[in-house]
Amino acid sequence: MKDFVIIGHKALTSGDFSLNDLPGSAGRMDILCRCINSALFLSHEMRRDINVHLVLLGEPDPGKVIRFNGQELKYLNPDERSSGSLIKKALQKDALEYESRSTPGVWIRRAGLEQLLEEFAEKGKTVYYLREDGEDIREIAPSLDNSVFVLGDHMGVTEEEEAIIGKFASKTLTIGPISLHSDHCITIILNELDRVEQ
Structure with missing residues (x-):
């Protein structure tokens, strides 16, 4: 299994948000929804060897992790509202x-x-x-199976979070010199891995 960890700094930690306003009412939950879709969807299939871990740090009750597992996942369609609905249902549980x-x-x-x-x-x-300043992913892509990739949201990663990641990360990787959206990074990482695995 490959794992993606996405830090949602403003993502709401209660189910009290509107599916019609994921960017505003849910604290940029739209970014996390796009990451879910990029990690899990193929053209006519779903990636079954992926876990997506959303670390939700927004109000009113920060410190929750929602995990999407491709192997067992049902009821997910390739749109933000669908993944937002599954997040909302998860947040309605204790x-x-x-x-x-x-x-x-x-x-x-x-x-x-x-x-x-x-x-x-x-x-x-x-x-x-x-x-952006890490080692080129293409240099080590053949050894990346069973790995965990940590990404920030639109706010990046705080210094404190970077220190935490530094305690556990074996390397810092780059997929290119330009800063990209997290969901685009996921697509490129998986494309690099697909090319190695074929």
Whole structure:
């Protein structure tokens, strides 16, 4: 399995938002929805070897992780409203210290970035941080299976978060010299991996 971690700094942590206004009422939840779609959808199929972990840090109750698992996922269509609806349903459940399923393939729990990355390290997964000044992903793409890729949202990554990521990341990778949207980064990463795996 490949894992993508996306940090949502303003993403609402309650289900009290409108699916008609994901950028405004939900704290730029639209960015996270696009990341879900980029990670999971192919033209006429879904990637089954992907987990997407949304680290939600917005009001009113920050510190929740929603996981989308491609292997078990159902009821997801390739539009932001569909993924937003599954996030909304997950946030209507109580977030506990352990994962609880809201819909097939979607789980929620109470956790933060450091706990999540520590768990990956304990499982022996390799964590990579995406930033423009990192090592070219094409140089190491053949060894990236079973990896974790950490990305920020429209606000980037804070210094504190960068320090946390630095404790667990084996390398900082770049997909090019220009700053791109997180969902575009995911598409390019998966394309590089697809080219190696074919």
